[in-house]
Amino acid sequence: MKRIITLVVQNRSGVLNRITGLMQKRQFNIESISVGRTEKEGISKMTFVVDVEDHRKLEQLTKQLHKQIDVLKITDLSDKAIVARELALIKIVSNASVRNEVQGIIEPFRAAVIDVSKDSLSVQVTGKSEKIEALIELLRPYGIKDIARTGLTAFSRGQQPQAAELTQYSLLK
Amino acid sequence: MKLQAETKTKSQPVTKTGADILIESLVEQQVDTIFGYPGGAVLPIYDALYRSDAEFQHILTRHEQGAIxxxxxxxxVRRKAGVVLATSGPGATNLVTGIADAMMDSLPLVVLTGQVATTVTGTDAFQEADIMGITTPITKHNYQIQxxxxxxxIIKEAFHIAxxxxxxxxxxxxPKDISANPCFETDQSPFHLPGYQPTxxxxxxxxxxxxxAVKQAKKPLILTGAGVLHGAGSETLLEIVEEFKIPVTSTLLGLGAFPGDHELFLGMAGMHGTYTSNMAITDCDLLINVGxxxxxxxxxxxxxxxxxAVVAHIDIDPAEIGKNVHTHIPIVSDAGAALKEWKRQMKEGPQDHxxxxxxxxxxxxxxxxxxxxPKEEMVAQWAIxxxxxVTKGDPIVTTDVGQHQMWAAQYFQFRKPDRWVTSGGLGTMGFGFPAAIGCQLAKPEERVxxxxxxxxxxxxxxxxxxxQERNLPVKIVILNNQxxxxxxxxxxxxxxxxxxxxLVACQPDFVKLAEAYSIKGVKxxxxxDFENQIGELMSSDEPVLVDARVIxxxxxxxxxxxGRGINDMVGVKPK
Incomplete structure (x- = not known):
């Protein structure tokens, strides 16, 4: 099962290595990572999407992460109402003749063209992973030259619904 | 720390170096012994050690693995952090086995390693190794001083965490330049570790x-681990057991936490545990794992x-609870503290067991x-x-890993805590002898x-x-089966x-080997012969090496x- 786990960590040298090393040692599969600073000096936030077998494994993962001295807080967002976004940059083969066509495809995705050259065009899109996947599939026929994706970053919504309603808000269910 | 200080003119540096600060920090932590080996990247630290007036001793081993x-x-045996000092690169990598061993068996160590100067870090400089990267998965925590x-x-934090x-x-x-260069200001503020708040x-x-659960149990059983020793809970445990008559089994590392000759002690459990212990674990209806x-x-x-069984598990590390065995009553706590609280609360024991x-x-x-x-030849079990x-005085016993380790666990009835030092989790060959040196230095009055x-x-x-150098009266008994x-x-x-x-029949003459180091060796x-000589050999004030030839x-x-369950044992009875 996929889980979204965020870690608040002290931004010390090697901290990312500690976390990914731990996951590798205990055989947890990382689907994506995103790391960035927070509003507090010296504190960073990491968002992991991990694939774990069952709840026992998940418990073991969070407990092992807790043992890391640089980890301040661990949150499993998977069962919460969350806002989650990923950003992707997609460069496709394109000349003047198809530019308008591409524009028509990306518009419903609220993506934007951020760079154009004689024979290529770059698109920026943000959203949930499925949305990005869908856009990539639509652009594939034009010939994809390059893709850069950030991995998912997320936090919980300001207002949490009652437990019974949770599934419809949750990203992974 | 200065052997030849009298013969040399002491040149006091005007300002302190990073290395001086390091030595002061170790003194502040009441370090009395450092095990180490010098080298290029720790020259400034060894120089500071030489110049220092501090009262601690440095033990020069002949290999870094021996030091750790x-x-x-x-x-x-001292229940306090051991301190190791080694140089960068090969010095540090030689420590890796010991670091992993200490991690597996939860032993507190502060390991100081030299590193190449910050000016050349990352250039594959002479004797550079990424010891942070290498030791991250096998340490509780690690630091590179910036x-x-x-x-x-950092030294305060390191001792606290360890x-x-x-x-x-x-x-x-x-890094060498940090220990070598003068240092004018240091951070003396108390440490703050928001991410480390152990229960x-x-x-x-x-x-x-x-x-x-105990009150309701008809077949209760206590399993002791090394946590009882770390938490100094042996006395409380004994009081609980005697009052409520709950039988006790032990892990390999927990031996000595409960008296080995007590009528309620069933012996060690596990792969080479006693039949009684393994069947007790299989049949019990309440298993209380203490540490x-x-x-x-x-x-x-x-x-x-x-x-x-209903499983109750007392462990100071929450990650251990539920890791391998489903636990019904999880108790995150120091084992000693948990036993005290248990004793305080428990008014009645099992109703009918x-x-x-x-x-x-x-x-x-x-x-x-x-x-x-056999009549004449020795088997290792008999020798142990x-x-x-003959050593009724409860000596400290150390071992390596393997047959002799299991036999020692089976036949040496440890009656008191901190008498049993063995490499359990990592199972390290070559552990026992250097560990015995450490034990002897920690407890000079004890027989090791x-x-x-x-x-x-x-x-x-x-x-x-x-x-040889320190005339430490460690007794080495090689259970030699070639x-x-x-x-x-x-x-x-x-x-x-x-x-x-x-089968390794080719080996040195161990007696001559001992003699080469001016140590008494006996084959x-x-x-x-063993019966006649062993008492005297074991009570000697000098180091002794015994080459005991066993079948x-x-x-x-x-x-x-x-792959089998612990109730499925072979060799329970003589063939």
Whole structure:
């Protein structure tokens, strides 16, 4: 099962290595990572999407992460109402003749063209992973030259619904 | 720390270097012994050591692995952090086995490693190794010092992390320019570790659940682990057991937490545990694990482990609870603190468990440990038993890993805590002898015996130099079967007697080897000679090496074959 786990960590040298090393040692599969600073000096936030077998494994993962001295807080967002976004940059083969066509495809995705050259065009899109996947599939026929994706970053919504309603808000269910 | 200080003019530097600050920080932590080996990147630290007036001793081992195993032995019996100092690159990588060993067996160590100067870090400089990267998965935490300013604070943190919570090794990597350069200002503020707040006291409500479970149990059983030793809970445990008559079994590392000769002690459990212990775990209806981690050598196949039991688990490390065995009553706590609270709360013991005690008593009588002892030749079990009998004064015993380790665990009845020092989790050959050096330095008044195999001893025998130099009265008993016994046993049992590389008849003359280091060496080949000489040899004030020739084709029994449940033992009775 996929889980979204965020870690608040002290931004010390090697901290990312500690976390990914731990996951590798205990055989947890990382689907994506995103790391960035927070509003507090010296504190960073990491968002992991991990694939774990069952709840026992998940418990073991969070407990092992807790043992890391640089980890301040661990949150499993998977069962919460969350806002989650990923950003992707997609460069496709394109000349003047198809530019308008591409524009028509990306518009419903609220993506934007951020760079154009004689024979290529770059698109920026943000959203949930499925949305990005869908856009990539639509652009594939034009010939994809390059893709850069950030991995998912997320936090919980300001207002949490009652437990019974949770599934419809949750990203992974 | 200055042997030749009188003969040299002491040139006092005007300002302190980073290395001076480091030594001061160690003094502040009340370090009395450092195990180490000098080299290029730690020259400034060794220079500061030379110039220092501090009262601690530096033990020069002959290999860094010897230094760290000695520090482990020291830490185990002194219950405080052992300190190791080694140079960068090969010095540091030679420590890796010991660091991993200490991590597995939860021993507090502060390991100081030199590093190349920050100006050349990352350039593959001479003797550079990424020791932070190498040791991250095998340390509780590690630091690379970025400036001398932070040395006092990091050293405080390192000792705190190593010796509190679940103890473990902490590496502090110190670049040469930082230790060499003058330092004008240091951070003396108290440390603050928001991400490290280990639980010490138990939740009283969980203890209440435990007491309730005990009251209802008809077949209760306590399993002791090394956590009882770390938490100094032995006395409380004994009081609880005597008052409520709950039988006790132990892990390998927990031996000595409860008196080995007590009528309610069933012996060690696990792969080479007693039949009584393993059947007690299988049949009990309440298993109270106090400070053990349900290691696979204890549990065997988990599907058959304590199937009928409510499992209560006291552990200071929450990650151990539920890791291998489903736990009904989790108690995150220092084992000593939990036992105290348990004793305080528990008013009544089990209501009716006399049939259980009778059954266990019967098993103990009917299925004792056994071995066949020929008339003249020695088997290792007999030798260990004999040493146990002649050294009534409860010596500290260290071992390597393998057959002799299991036999020592089976036949040396440890009556007191901190007498048993062995490499359990990592199973390190070559651990026992240097660990014995550390034990002897930690407890100079105690008798220390290194029970080692001929294979393991040859991995760290260079430390004989330390015995010679310091005249440490460590007793080395090589249980010499001219084989890697446990490997040989498995090849006999599971590989149709194809003894691939496990019979090692070619070996040095151990007596001459001892004599080369000016140590008394004795070779003993018969039971009669052993009986006649061992008492005197073991009570000598000098170091002694005994080359005890034991029968090779001897197996550790009983045994749980790999992959089976612990109730499925072979060799329970003599063939």
């Amino acid at each position: 195993h000695a520090a482990e032995g020291y830490a185990r 400036s001398a300013y932070e040395i006092p604070k 010796s509190t919570g679940r103890p473990g090794p902490v590496v502090v990597d110190i 010490f006291n138990p939740n009283p409500l969980q203890i209440k659940k435990l007491s309730e 053990a981690r349900f290691d696979d050598r204890l549990t065997g196949n988990l599907e058959h482990f304590a199937k009928n 006399s049939a259980w005690l009778e059954e266990l008593h019967y098993n103990k009588q009917a299925y004792p440990l056994w071995f066949n002892s 038993k004999t040493i146990h009998d 015996i290194a029970l080692v195999g001929d294979g393991g001893f040859q991995m760290t025998l260079q430390e004989l130099s330390v015995l 084989a890697l016994g446990m490997v040989r046993q498995w090849q006999e049992e599971f590989y149709e007697e194809r003894y691939s590389e496990s 003993i080949e018969s039971k009669a 090779q084709q001897e197996n550790v029994f009983p045994m749980v074959p790999p």
